Amino acid sequence: SFGRSERSDGIIGIMWAAGMAFGIILLDLTPGYNVDLMSYLFGSLLAVPTSDIWFMLLLDVFILAVVLFWYKDFLSLSFDMEFARSTGVPVRMLYVLMQVMTAVTVVMVIQVAGLILVIALLTIPPMLAELFTNSLWKTMALATLASLFFCLCGLAVSYHLDLTSGASIIAVATTGYVLAWSGRSLWRRT
Incomplete structure (x- = not known):
């Protein structure tokens, strides 16, 4: 990271997920390409x-209760x-x-969202939130809202352009992060 405030692990995760997403979008735009591999990845x-939706909802309620209680x-512990x-x-x-909550969540969500989308949503929204706040609570809230926004916008892009939904979500999230990072950098210079 060489003097930068962003964590290098997060930047690597963003670049990896974005590269995969944009590559898949290019494959989506290729006529006659079979997207069977995409179901596991995305x-x-x-x-x-x-x-699965009900199980994830119960898991969300449980995790939220645990986090609020402790x-x-x-x-x-985090710091x-x-x-x-x-x-x-x-x-x-x-x-x-x-660790158990994270593992159960990742295993459950990989079946639904795919490996690459899970990595992207565990990386990009928190990195974006950390651009604007140092508070853990605000980071969690902002990352949650950013994830929701990225998913809804990505699904809309996917629907309107007939693209893979996971790749579209990651493309929107990556674009959002780059715009936020650029905007923050420009703001700090003025």
Whole structure:
């Protein structure tokens, strides 16, 4: 990152997801191309069974409840594990809980959204949010809203241009991040 405030792991994730998305869009525009491989990489957002939607909704409610209940402990744990331990935070239990929640969420969502969209939505919205706030709570809220916005806009682009939905969502998210980063950089110069 060489003196930049952005995390290099996040930038690599954005570039990888964006490259894959734009490559898939080019394949979508190629006449006669079979998109069977795309279902694993980008999922099948428009063919999600109702049972999966209900399970994801319950999982969302559970994760939201856990995060709200232990928010201050997660905040402490995220920034300084030793400090959290010294203040009595159950570090090991919360760390394992956070890893399990992340793993279950990723496994569930990969089946629906595909590997590349999962990586993109775990990377791009938080990176965008971190451009505008240093608060964990505000980062989570802004990243959630950005994810919703990117998904809705990407689905609209996908529908109107007859493109793969996952690739369209990632293309919109990447474009949104680049515009936000550029706008912030220009704003800071003035």
